[in-house]
Amino acid sequence: MKLSSAIAHRNIVIVGNPNAGKTLLFNRLTGLQAKTANYPGVTVDFREATAKLAGESFQIIDLPGLYSLDAISPEEQITRDFLTGAANAEITSPDLVLLVLDATNLRRNLFLASQVLELSLPVVVAVNVIDVARSRGIDVDIDSLSSRLQCPVVAVSAKTGEGIRKLEEQLVKATRSEELISEPLPSCTSGCKGCHFAARHDWAQKVICDSTSKVSSTSTVPFEMDRLLTHPVFGVVTFVLLMLFVFYMIFSFATLPMNLIDGAFTALGGWLREVIPSTKSRPAVWFGVVMMCATVCGLLICYAARIRFTTFRTLVLLAVATTVSLLPAKELQSLLADGVVTGVGGMLVFLPQICILFFFISLLEDSGYMARAAFVMERIMRCVGLPGKAFVPMLSAHACAIPGIMSARVIENWRDRLTTILVLPLLTCSARLPVYAMIASLLFLGSAMKAALVFVGAYLLGITAALCSAWLLKRTILPGEAIPLVIELPEIRWPSLRNALLTLVDRAIIFIRQAGTIILLISVFLWVLASYPQLPEKDAANILLQHSGENTAAQRLAQAEIEYSAAGRVGRFVEPVFAPLGFDWQINIGVMTSFAAREVVVSTLAIVYGIGEDAAENKTTLIETLRRQKRPNGSPVFTTATSVSFLVFFVLAMQCLPTQAVTRRETGSWKWAILQFTFMSCLAYLASLATYQLCCLWGLG
Amino acid sequence: MAPLSLSEITVPGLFTVVRVEGDGVSVIQLKRLGICEHQIIELVQIGNPAIVRVAGSRIGISRIVIESVYVEPYLE
Numbered sequence: 098m099k100l101s102s103a104i105a106h107r108n109i110v111i112v113g114n115p116n117a118g119k120t121l122l123f124n125r126l127t128g129l130q131a132k133t134a135n136y137p138g139v140t141v142d143f144r145e146a147t148a149k150l151a152g153e154s155f156q157i158i159d160l161p162g163l164y165s166l167d168a169i170s171p172e173e174q175i176t177r178d179f180l181t182g183a184a185n186a187e188i189t190s191p192d193l194v195l196l197v198l199d200a201t202n203l204r205r206n207l208f209l210a211s212q213v214l215e216l217s218l219p220v221v222v223a224v225n226v227i228d229v230a231r232s233r234g235i236d237v238d239i240d241s242l243s244s245r246l247q248c249p250v251v252a253v254s255a256k257t258g259e260g261i262r263k264l265e266e267q268l269v270k271a272t273r274s275e276e277l278i279s280e281p282l283p284s285c286t287s288g289c290k291g292c293h294f295a296a297r298h299d300w301a302q303k304v305i306c307d308s309t310s311k312v313s314s315t316s317t318v319p320f321e322m323d324r325l326l327t328h329p330v331f332g333v334v335t336f337v338l339l340m341l342f343v344f345y346m347i348f349s350f351a352t353l354p355m356n357l358i359d360g361a362f363t364a365l366g367g368w369l370r371e372v373i374p375s376t377k378s379r380p381a382v383w384f385g386v387v388m389m390c391a392t393v394c395g396l397l398i399c400y401a402a403r404i405r406f407t408t409f410r411t412l413v414l415l416a417v418a419t420t421v422s423l424l425p426a427k428e429l430q431s432l433l434a435d436g437v438v439t440g441v442g443g444m445l446v447f448l449p450q451i452c453i454l455f456f457f458i459s460l461l462e463d464s465g466y467m468a469r470a471a472f473v474m475e476r477i478m479r480c481v482g483l484p485g486k487a488f489v490p491m492l493s494a495h496a497c498a499i500p501g502i503m504s505a506r507v508i509e510n511w512r513d514r515l516t517t518i519l520v521l522p523l524l525t526c527s528a529r530l531p532v533y534a535m536i537a538s539l540l541f542l543g544s545a546m547k548a549a550l551v552f553v554g555a556y557l558l559g560i561t562a563a564l565c566s567a568w569l570l571k572r573t574i575l576p577g578e579a580i581p582l583v584i585e586l587p588e589i590r591w592p593s594l595r596n597a598l599l600t601l602v603d604r605a606i607i608f609i610r611q612a613g614t615i616i617l618l619i620s621v622f623l624w625v626l627a628s629y630p631q632l633p634e635k636d637a638a639n640i641l642l643q644h645s646g647e648n649t650a651a652q653r654l655a656q657a658e659i660e661y662s663a664a665g666r667v668g669r670f671v672e673p674v675f676a677p678l679g680f681d682w683q684i685n686i687g688v689m690t691s692f693a694a695r696e697v698v699v700s701t702l703a704i705v706y707g708i709g710e711d712a713a714e715n716k717t718t719l720i721e722t723l724r725r726q727k728r729p730n731g732s733p734v735f736t737t738a739t740s741v742s743f744l745v746f747f748v749l750a751m752q753c754l755p756t757q758a759v760t761r762r763e764t765g766s767w768k769w770a771i772l773q774f775t776f777m778s779c780l781a782y783l784a785s786l787a788t789y790q791l792c793c794l795w796g797l798g
Numbered sequence: 799m800a801p802l803s804l805s806e807i808t809v810p811g812l813f814t815v816v817r818v819e820g821d822g823v824s825v826i827q828l829k830r831l832g833i834c835e836h837q838i839i840e841l842v843q844i845g846n847p848a849i850v851r852v853a854g855s856r857i858g859i860s861r862i863v864i865e866s867v868y869v870e871p872y873l874e
């Protein structure tokens with residue numbers, strides 16, 4: 098978290114009930130320069146930006162919404178910390194509080210106001226959504242409200258921009274002149290014996306009576322619609338239809354940009370191979386140039402990852418840069434093309450899906466629909482101990498676990514969110530489909546019906562595993578009172594397209610930063626594992642000689658190289674571990690490399706069984722070759738038992754480093770990412786073991 | 799008539815809250831949203847979760863939570 102800049106300028110924090118329009122108002126005041134920051138520990142977003150109001154610079158912070166200062170969730174706790182300046186030395190208490198009240202819901206909003214006004218902080222009140230209030234015939238008497246609350250009050254509409262000018266002036270005035278800042282409001286609970294909640298509600302009711310008048314009643318159309326949306330049956334149907342629509346949009350609109358990104362990275366890899374000379378003609382110049390590029394890249398990565406420089410880190414950076422510049426030309430080519438570009442590209446391919454998903458999620462949240470979705474899904478999801486809101490991340494995870502995990506932020510409760518994040522990668526993401534397709538055709542080539550059953554079975558296995566794991570987690574390591582649903586159903590409003598686009602950009606930047614930093618490092622590491630130690634020149638020459646004249650010579654060499662590398666050795670080494678699952682050492686190499694990203698398993702198998710990259714695209718060749726493979730004793734490798742066991746393993750195993758990195762980011766510690774990895778690997782291993790042994794018992798081995 | 803738990807009510811309508819039992823997160827949540835002593839609430843939709851209108855807005859609440867809310871019919 099970087100709030101040091103906040104000290105330089107006077108800071109304004111925006112506080113208000115959820116849905117009062119804080120974010121929209123924040124965007125109005127700050128324009129497009131907001132940064133999303135993270136609170137340490139749990140991932141709770143707040144956005145901050147420097148803005149010029151009436152010519153003066155302010156640091157403006159948009160805090161999570163809250164209903165009262167009782168702070169019963171981590172998000173509310175943070176807002177409270179900001180207001181009281183407590184708990185964290187980095188947080189100075191604010192110079193000014195901008196309290197946003199929703200004019201269409203003043204009665205509820207005033208409850209929070211009664212608490213905030215007692216804090217002896219300077220407050221300016223913005224009565225927002227005045228446009229809707231006016232159209233409903235709600236008339237808010239600003240002057241009388243101002244005298245009741247004893248602070249400046251401005252009527253604004255964050256949507257139309259009405260009153261924003263005036264609000265800016267008031268904000269500047271309030272920070273400038275001390276005398277304008279009123280005495281803290283005498284507590285409305287003083288002298289009252291009952292619960293302070295009742296006293297505050299009574300106070301709010303009185304203020305409302307004095308300062309607003311309502312001419313006509315609200316229209317009943319939204320209520321009729323609401324009845325449908327919250328209906329136990331129609332509500333669920335509507336929700337499922339809406340989600341289907343969103344997924345249809347994701348898959349139909351994302352395909353083209355995904356292909357483009359994929360193509361761009363393939364082209365970039367090819368271009369790098371061409372541009373980088375394969376021999377060093379002038380070693381000194383080479384060293385200098387590469388050294389400089391490597392250092393600059395390193396600095397950029399550190400900057401993007403917000404790593405501070407220490408002597409040790411600088412030395413590490415220089416050492417890495419030196420190693421890279423000393424690499425032989427061919428290996429540098431391979432590092433950049435096969436390691437960096439393939440790895441980062443493999444993650445960035447999912448960017449379009451993420452953008453589209455967050456665009457729709459933001460629209461649904463803004464419109465107030467998400468609360469209804471949580472409401473109708475509540476009872477169904479509660480059966481496994483998850484809140485209704487967990488449904489959206491679970492559906493998203495069927496496209497890709499990463500947006501699923503990122504969208505788990507809609508769940509406020511930290512334990513619930515953590516449980517959801519931990520089980521999400523069990524759901525079938527699109528990267529598993531090539532593997533399913535391979536196994537389906539291995540088992541039932543030519544029978545579309547049976548092949549379809551493989552897919553359905555794999556999906557069901559994933560869903561069952563996720564729900565059961567959630568249930569189990571809730572009863573073991575993440576216990577604690579299951580927080581039952583108490584949710585405000587905000588009025589259905591037209592969502593703001595601007596907000597949705599800003600959310601999209603925000604999420605995209607987070608994602609790209611991740612791909613450019615941690616994924617980059619991991620890709621390089623895996624490249625090293627699969628490339629070193631290198632096959633001695635002599636052996637390589639031998640292989641080429643043996644197969645000279647055959648057009649498979651290059652493939653034979655690739656096969657020998659991967660067998661000789663660390664990854665290949667590990668594959669051999671773990672043979673006894675995976676033998677009970679029916680895997681031979683070549684499959685093991687596939688399993689090992691696919692721990693970085695599962696979709697590589699198909700091409701890895703193609704390499705280790707010596708078919709070559711191009712043939713992997715051609716499914717029939719691959720399947721035919723896989724079927725022909727024999728074990729040393731002459732029996733086929735891919736029996737039904739091995740195939741099914743392999744499938745089960747890929748359904749359940751955590752084989753996606755990008756997901757792990759995102760889990761780490763969203764949970765704030767590697768601890769949860771490691772737990773997720775361990776638990777899913779164990780689950781995959783045991784399930785696979787059981788499958789194989791059972792299949793063998795039934796004579797399918 | 800003795801106060802009834804809100805979860806026992808079978809006909810939607812207006813009610814006065816007599817007391818909210820227990821403490822803990824859910825109860826604080828109820829109270830700050832306006833479901834506390836002497837406040838008038840409207841049960842809009844029965845079920846689990848149920849919908850209650852209070853202080854001008856509608857709130858979805860799990861059955862387990864409204865069990866601790868005791869109400870009397872509101873008489874004008």
Ligand SMILES: Nc1nc2c(ncn2[C@@H]2O[C@H](COP(=O)(O)OP(=O)(O)O)[C@@H](O)[C@H]2O)c(=O)[nH]1
Pocket residue numbers: 113114115116117118119120121122162225226227228229253254255256257463464465590591592593596
């Ligand atoms: N008509 C209208 N809608 C608004 C106004 N301010 C916010 N909204 C809408 O209210 C919803 C919630 O706004 P948001 O800024 O996300 O609220 P937050 O939860 O307080 O950050 C969104 O759909 C906004 O578009 C306003 O002044 N007028």
Ligand SMILES: [Mg+2]
Pocket residue numbers: 119120162
């Ligand atoms: Mg917001």
